[in-house]
Amino acid sequence: MRVIFRCDPMLAAHLPRPVPARGALPDWLRAMPATAYSAIHARDIRTLKQCPPVVDAMTYGFMILLPCDVIVDQGKFSWDWNIPEPATGNHPRAPLSFHTPGQLAGSPFAKPGQAALKFNSFWTIEVEDGWSLYATHPVNREDLPFRLVTGLVDSDRFSDGGINFPAIWKEPEFSGVLGKGTPVAQCFAVPRAAPQLEFEVFDEKRQAAYAQTVADVLSTPGVYRKRFRARRGPSKGE
Incomplete structure (x- = not known):
């Protein structure tokens, strides 16, 4: 599977490139112990760190990274990102934009008066014919203060425009910095053909x-x- 990323020529030197997900594992996974004592078993047992399906899911596909530091102060977002004017028309310059609260109406994401974030993409993504791009929250990353809304894009056809990634901010009292390079979306190519389901005993x-x-x-x-x-x-x- 070839995945082709393209960006505006004026921004190429300023953008973190998407990376294989195995290169963006969180510090907590590296630091957590391989075993931990279980009072139920009265002995040490293996932790998630030794569960291959958990780790393999976290290392699958590639990560889209936040292109600059974003300062967060209890629901207010700001950044100081000095980049050149893009050479391409209708191209974003801000790392974030927003979906109005009304766009979430009737969904479980809706909270009174709360807009959704939109992580702007500075890369177009092209996959092979017959495949789509599945974009979801970085797997098992409950430590991140946002929750990405999962989406599926036919990126074999839609490959000339950037994909934006909507997310819900989970921690309204959070104050701090969402650092440059933070994984914001985990993506992988999936076949568009529906599977044939068969059942046996x-x-x-x-x-x-x-x-x-x-x-x-x-x-x-x-x-x-x-x-x-x-x-x-x-x-x-x-």
Whole structure:
């Protein structure tokens, strides 16, 4: 899968490039212990850090990064980002814009008087024919003070305009800096063709395989990682 990013020529030297998600893992994941004591089990057990599906989800695809520091003061957002005038017409210069509260009416995101953020994209994104771009909140990043609204864009066709990423600000009392390079959206290409769903019951062979697999997983640490997890190499250009 080739993913092509393009930007305005005047801004190329000022923009953080999208990065493979594996290069944007949070500090808390790196710092958390591999095991922790469980009073229920009366012994140490493995933490999420040793759960390959959790980690693999967090390293899948690529991240769109905040292009500059954004100062937040209890719902007020400001920035000091001195960039050249873009050479392209109708091109944004601000890292953020907003959706009015009325655009959220009737949704679970709606809060009285609260607008939604819109992280402006400074990169166009092109994927291969027949594929779409799935953009969602950085996986398992509950530590971020916003929640991205998930969207799906047919980026094999829509590749000449930037994709903006709406988000709900979760912490109205927050004061601080949302730093340059903060992941704001995790993206990956998905096939547009609908899957064909098929349903079966276990035959004897599948029953035996199920019972043995579950027994192995429960009795031996690392079974999934050693026997089933696919090898993941670096992407081209990484």
